[in-house]
């Protein structure tokens with residue numbers, strides 16, 4: 039009811055204005071619609087409760103649920119000795135959980151009047167499923183002591199793939215939830231040591247699904263690994279003697295041709311319009327191929343894929359860089375020839391006051407046009423070895439008798455100067471850049487299909503094991519697509535962004551946007567970066 043207050047003494051202008059607004063027909067209609075909706079009764083009509091409850095059944099509870107085509111959201115199990123049927127778990131967000139009337143551990147006596155003791159769980163499920171909608175009546179003996187759920191919300195990045203349909207050990211495949219590496223899961227229930235409940239993000243509400251706990255998934259991975267026919271790990275494969283011998287003989291032949299190409303390339307790289315863009319991807323790519331015979335750390339300590347094997351989930355949190363914090367490192371990764379270096383150069387050139395590469399270290403002698411600390415930090419082999427020994431490099435290797443490496447300090451120098459450091463890395467360096475200090479945002483540069491490559495790479499040149507700077511051939515395009523596919527399938531869980539490099543202009547703009555978003559928008563990052571390990 040609205041009383042006209044305008045004639046009252048002391049009525050302010052604001053009160054009069056409010057009265058006028060509330061008197062408007064559209065506002066009045068809104069109130070009227072609200073009142074009529076609020077007065078209606080939307081509760082389902084439940085069947086009457088049984089009149090007489092026998093004295094020996096006092097401890098039982100009758101639960102009526104109204105099913106509207108959605109599943110019940112609970113799994114059941116049978117005590118193999120007594121044949122009694124129990125609620126095994128109640129799925130988060132499902133009908134049973136939302137009712138608040140069924141709990142894990144409740145013993146089910148009857149479903150819709152059928153006594154279920156001694157039935158196979160599948161038969162009980164069939165009885166429940168017989169009604170896709172309408173009411174289902176359970177007679178249950180409630181569990182006396184319900185476990186206390188001290189549930190804190192937890193987010194995990196999946197570091198392994200999982201499919202409930204292919205897992206014979208899941209208690210109920212229909213209640214399972216599949217996921218792929220890189221998916222972020224909201225874990226809503228960890229009460230069970232073996233089966234957690236989770237939702238995949240972005241979540242649209244609804245029911246959680248069963249996923250294996252970290253321990254269980256790790257066990258499954260080990261079992262799967264052992265059941266595979268023996269094959270060399272991809273990291274160790276490069277060590278195979280035959281391949282190494284092959285490669286050495288071919289490399290020996292091509293080194294002379296390469297050397298000149300690398301020289302001219304570095305010159306061109308270094309001085310475009312007075313802008314010095316440090317980087318040595320091509321030289322390093324070659325030295326990486328020899329690095330296995332030097333002091334490179336072993337696969338088990340540095341290869342990110344093997345770490346993923348021991349830890350199938352990675353706890354993540356939402357992180358937004360604070361105003362006073364240094365920028366996040368932007369690390370580009372991609373198959374050789376995908377355009378990683380080209381895009382990195384273009385990004386830096388687009389705004390050199392904002393983006394910068396990390397100056398690498400080398401043991402080779404400086405050339406006439408080079409300045410220490412600009413193209414490279416020129417150091418002795420002894421100092422280099424010392425840095426390797428003290429784990430100062432993100433990655434390093436040997437090329438034509440000289441050592442090259444990107445140090446952690448070189449990246450930090452750029453970051454502390456207030457710039458965004460942009461580097462390119464090989465998969466072996468993924469772990470080294472995913473740290474609390476560098477908080478790397480990893481962008482995977484993906485080539486388009488071989489057909490699209492043929493159209494867009496007409497001017498492009500390739501540098502591979504055998505040739506420097508020659509036009510792409512058809513086979514190169516097919517190989518590039520395949521190498522990229524393998525790289526992505528091995529390491530996709532570590533990528534923050536996958537970027538298709540079709541045409542240079544749009545790709546550079548897209549990379550610029552991604553590099554900026556990494557700094558300005560909240561992102562999922564490993565919880566360990568934010569919460570020091572001793573507190574976790």
Ligand SMILES: Nc1ncnc2c1ncn2[C@@H]1O[C@H](COP(=O)(O)OP(=O)(O)OP(=O)(O)O)[C@@H](O)[C@H]1O
Nearest residue numbers: 374375376377378379380494498499539540541542
């Ligand atoms: N989108 C594109 N359109 C046309 N040409 C491209 C595109 N991206 C890269 N290129 C060209 O393809 C060639 C290879 O690119 P780039 O040198 O960046 O490869 P890379 O991924 O860094 O591999 P590598 O380490 O072997 O150099 C270069 O000639 C580059 O100019």
